[in-house]
Amino acid sequence: MLLEAHSLSFSYGNTPALSDLTVSLPNGATxxxxxxGAGKTTFVRIIMGxxxxxxxxxxxxxxxxATESKALKAVIGLVPEGEILVPDITAVQYTAYAGRISGxxxxxxxxRAHMVLHYVGLGGDRYRKIDGYSKGMRQRLKLAQxxxxxxxxxxxxxxxxxxxPKARxxxxxxxxxxxNDHGKDLLLCTHLLDDVRRVCRRVLVLSQGxxxxxxxxxxQGKDTDLYAVTMRGPIPPFIDFLESHGFKVDVDTDGEGQIALSRGAADQFIQHAVSQSVQxxxxxxxxxSLEEVFTRLVSKDT
Amino acid sequence: MPAFPYESLPTPPQPSPRPWLALFGMYFRKQIRRKSVIILLLIANIPTVVGAVFLYLIGQGKLHGGPFSEVIPTIELGLARPFVDSFVLSAAILAAVVGPAALAGERRAGATHFHIIRPMSAWEFLFGHWLVVAVILLFTTLVPLTMLFLFARLVISPELLAALPWIGLLRIMAFSFLVSGFMSLIVISLSAAGNSRRGVTMLWLLLYFGTDIIGSIARGTGLGGKFARCISVPENLDQISSLVLENQLRHSDCGYGAVVVLGFLLLLSVLGLIRGARHIADV
Incomplete structure (x- = not known):
């Protein structure tokens, strides 16, 4: 298990940042x-001790x-949003220094500094002072450290x-x-849903802590009972037939629309269609979509 | 991205019990390579050379009279007071250059955050930086004073050797650690609690030279009576240095009040460090 939080709460003065958060995250990318103000950064800061x-x-x-924060920091790598540079040193010195402090x-x-700098694509610039790095290079350097x-x-x-876009x-x-290939657990905090979709297996949605x-x-979507359907044949009587058998149908006379099918009801629906000569x-x-899920979950709170 | 292999470590890393040692190594190298620090160290050690020449001439019996003629007889350690004063002054100036750059100068780049997200506490972070400044200041106190002492023992005549007992070396060490530790503690606490590098430099200079000016004015105008000298940080350090090096108070005015004043400053520094540690943890 990657993470288990039980009734986790945190406040900045009188302002609650996390409220009674209980969640279990399995290993993998989340x-x-x-x-x-949802409490993402607070959650990360608590994880980091x-x-x-x-x-x-x-x-x-x-x-x-709460008790093993130092040991945990040795096995966690954080790429924070803000700057974490040590001025006046080269990328390889910086990355090696990060390794030294980590044990x-x-x-x-x-x-390892040489290896990870090559890995993140900074191999050719590893002897340059990091003060002169571009924003994109600094992001890669943050990943290297x-x-x-x-x-x-x-x-x-x-x-x-x-x-x-290319660097992204x-x-x-x-x-x-x-x-996927190196077995790292990832916790990706971002506003970009596309980034999450491309990297993560699951998403934890927070709102107001x-x-x-x-x-x-x-x-996602596999448990839904809503299907898009295209049918040909005697559509109006078939709709009446389905409704009389308890199906929820929203199909126009051309046979295009949606139908709600509970689990296992798809076979039954197809048999009805065959019996009514409908293709x-x-x-x-x-x-x-992830956007719709996010909007629905967040609007639930408001 | 290039297809460079990413290899895992055979065993996960264990947090170092002394992460401040890595910090010390990195920042000591960084500071000691700064041009301003190199120049100041060179200037600070000019009295070492001058002192060595005088000691040689005295030892050879070629120098009589003048301000340095009393060097060996008057000071047990064979170190003229002007030299000691110049080393302390150099340490104060060097502290103004090295101290603020240690923390306040790096905070904007996020260096504080870089350390705190690793297995290093705010106190270990501060201790590492304090050690860097203290060791650099030892180059203007312990190193030249020890060199002068050893040189004096080499060149002076056998009858004067009694004036330079080996215990003097211990006194030099005690004095050097005291001055370097004290100054570095104050500048690091200012640097930890403050945000601007320039502001921290100004504060340190004000604390050191400003109090000296105020003390001089107070003495000149008669304000504060015999305690006027207690206001000045350099005067108090002078008093302490006499106590440690020569086993006697230099001035009777403030007496052991110097210990109280410097102790109070140390207490303020600790409070500054506590504030700084909280500030660092709250990144």
């Missing part, structure tokens, strides 16, 4: 979505954050911020590869 937990419990990779020996840290100590969990806060694509491919839903992107040309489940 997106953290929510409008501004930067904020004390006043109420509730949080375990990451089976370890209590690697100096030789190991330097070896988060990867150097080979963390089990990567937390990324707006990792594609300020990147051009490359970054997302890389994150996907880290999750509360969990609004945990959506499995791969399974089913198309029957596909209607998937709710």
């Amino acid at each position: 997106g953290l979505l929510g409008p501004n 930067l904020l004390r937990i006043p109420k509730g419990k949080l375990r990451v990779h089976g370890r209590e954050v 690697l020996s100096s030789t190991e840290a330097m070896d 988060a990867l150097v100590h080979d963390p089990k969990l990567l937390i990324l806060d707006e990792p594609t911020d300020g990147m051009d 694509d490359e970054m997302l491919d890389l994150l996907k590869e880290l999750g 509360r969990k609004m839903g945990l959506v499995d992107i791969e399974m 089913i040309r198309r029957l596909v489940p209607l998937r709710e």
Whole structure:
């Protein structure tokens, strides 16, 4: 299990940032979505042990954050939204230094610094001072410093911020590869739903510090009972027939529309169509887009 | 992205018990390579060379009279007071250059956040930076004073060797650690609590030289009576240095009040550090 939060609450003075958050996230890539002030950053800061937990419990990779924060930081890599540069040093010095503080020996840290800088595409610029790096390069460098100590969990806060479309694509491919091929757990905080869709398996939606839903992107829409349908034949009597048998149908006279089918009812529907001499040309489940899921879950709160 | 292999470590890393050592290594190298620091260190050590020449001439019996003629007989350690004063002054100026750059100068780049998201507490972060500044300041206190002491023991005549007992080296070490530790603690606490590099430099200079000017004015005008000297941080350090190096108070005016004043400053520094640590953790 990647993360287990139980009745987690946190307030800034009298302003609640997280309210009674209870969630279990399995291993893999998870997106953290929510409008501004939803509590995403607070949640990340609590995971990193930067904020004390006043109420509730949080375990990451089976370890209590409240008591084992230092050990956890050694196996977490964070790509924060803001700047985290150490001025006047080169990229390779910076990345190796990140490894040293995280517990690697100096030789190991330097070896891995070269490796991860190549991996994130900064191999050719690794001896340049990082003060002169562009925004996109700095984003890659932030990923390199988060990867150097080979963390089990990567937390990324707006990792594609300020990147051009090509660089963004490359970054997302890389994150996907880290999750799929290298077994890293990812927690991706972003406002860009497309980034989440491309990298994550599931999405945790927060709003006003509360969990609004945990959506499995791969399974999303599979449980829905709404299907798009195209039929040919005697449509009006068939609609009457279906309605008399308890089906909910919204189909026009041309045979185009939607039909609600509970699980296992599709076979029954097709048998009815055959018995009424109606051809089913198309029957596909209607998937709710991630945008629609997000809007629905967040509007539930308001 | 290039298809470069990403390899996993055979075992997950364990957090270092002393992460501040890595910080010390990185920032010491960074500071010591700064041109301003190199130049200041060179200037600060000019008295070392001058002192060595004088000690040699005295030791050879070629120098009589003048301000340095009393060097060995009057000071147990064989170190003329002007040299000690110049080293302390250099340390104060160096602290103004090195201290604010350590924290306040890097905060805008996010260097604080970089450290705190790793297995390093705010106190370890501050301790690492304090150590960097303290060690650099030792280059203007411990290093030249020790060199002068050893050189004096080499060149002076056997009958004067009694004036330079080895215990003097311990006194030099105590004095150097005290001055460097004290100054670095104050500048680091200012740097941790403050946001602007320039502001921190100004505050330190005001604290050091400003109090000296106010103390001089107070002494000149008779305000504050015999305690006027207590206002000045350099005067208080002078008093402490005499106590440590020569085992006697330099002035009777303020007496042991210097210890109280510097102790109070240290207390303020600790409060500044607590504020700074909270500030750092709240990134």
